[in-house]
Amino acid sequence: MRRLDPFLQYMQVTSHTRPFLHACYTDGKHSRVEHHAYNNAERFMYGLTLGGEYVSSASSTPLSVQPLLLYYGLNHYLKACLLTVDPGYPATAKVLAHGLSTRKRKKQQYRFLEDEIRIQPHGLFPHAAFHLFDFSAEKEKAAMDELLRPLPAMRDLYSLKKQKLECEGTAWPELLSYFAVLYNLSMLVRYEGDWWGEMEQMRDREDYVFIVHFLQSAMDQVPALISTWLKDRHLSVQ
Template sequence: MGYSGHHQSDNFAYHSASYVQQYLKECYSKIELPDAERKSYDTCYRFMYFIEYGDRYYRHAETADAELKPILLFYGMIQLIKACLITMDPNYPGDTHVLAHGVTSRKRKKRQYAFLQDEVKGQKNGLFEYFSRKMFHVKQVEGEKYKMEDLLSLIPEISPLFKKLNRKVTKYTLTSLTPNSFTVPSSILDSLNMTVERFESYLQQQGIPSSKVITQTRDLITLQVLEVPVRELQERPFLYDKNGIYLPAERSQYNPITEVMAHYLILYNLSMICRYETEWWGDLFHTQESVDLPFILQFLDVTSEKIPKLLYAFLEKRGQQ
């Protein structure tokens, strides 16, 4: 599944009320909701408007100045997430708790502020907590802090920039040998600071079923697994882009945060900065002194293509299960 090309083209079916009604009925029947047919009629147009507005925000973002993109991309993402949630919960939003963004950002430090070191904090209620739990079965710890650099390191397309600008490796490529085995460079042991035995049990703790090391040479470790991960499913701790599947290089990256969650948190922060920190935001683009700018520009480029792809793949999967 590549992330290139225009993301709306495969999704015209969602602009047909009769298709959407049938699709939602299937989603609701699968989760054994009583009265699936009536509920699918009730939610059909709400679902379609979320899709339509989401697509519209993304379309406008394509031609907008980079300075304005975070707002358009953040609101586009929110609309598509709401469409995903309606396939699981026809009463969404059931109460006002789930309407807030569910994240707070720090008050800016005026001097020496660096975006990569900035943090956002998850809240007890709100959209972030709700979609993390409903869509990805990740329960939030209230008050958990997320650093921008750590979140960006979960996006493999940004890995070359980390290497170039920060001399930092963030991922190791997995090469599939058979449906049940792949190789990974042995140097991952150094970056995780582990013996091969510790690495094997660590992967099992991370929820990679029956992963075990079959062979190890100076350059490569061969791992046996129950099955090699499927890119569309976006299972952690694996990282995915259109070129392949990877294991993270640092222990801090082995966490349950899915890539969709990481994009949401980064976009939330950027959309707040460009609205309320106008002076810093203006300087960032005009002086181009900061190492932050390349990361922000690359992220905006990746998220504008990848998030619609991931969320539409999620909707597709809901219809098939």
């Protein structure tokens, strides 16, 4: 089991969480600051707790289960972060959807690094992108290679391919890249079991190395990136 990040652990105490949320809502000039800080404290802490438990559990589960645990762990983490800027989250059912979708696949020719996700107008992804990062993707589609290549944790692996590390367009915030790639991997596990099983058993595709390396990096990087975002938020409202 991985050690819990100290700051995330610090934030899972009511006496720390309520003043933090109170400061966040005061800074954002929200109404009913006391009410929201009191009511959202447990939701915030529960989101961090579940996020940590999912991610920690991924390290001791088979490869085929890891994408699901990591994806839903990041879901809980992001929802906790959203409570610091959007006290009424979720205001509508629309923001509860994934906010991403995948294309239909030709199984015999499918390559993960060439696969794409499509950004939807509503759901957790666009909501988090806007409220947490003030980010809007330049294109409605993104390839896995395009999202993986700029990640610091993937640079050493990409360097072995002797390809340039620069991507076209604007690089996404790391957490959003992890969210999108984990979403796609979780969809593969759920709906493309034949492809996943063959990849895992045969290990004869470049995809295998990149997927395993990415999942291993996500176990460390997702909590670290969430912790960094919350620390920055904490400092900004002091």
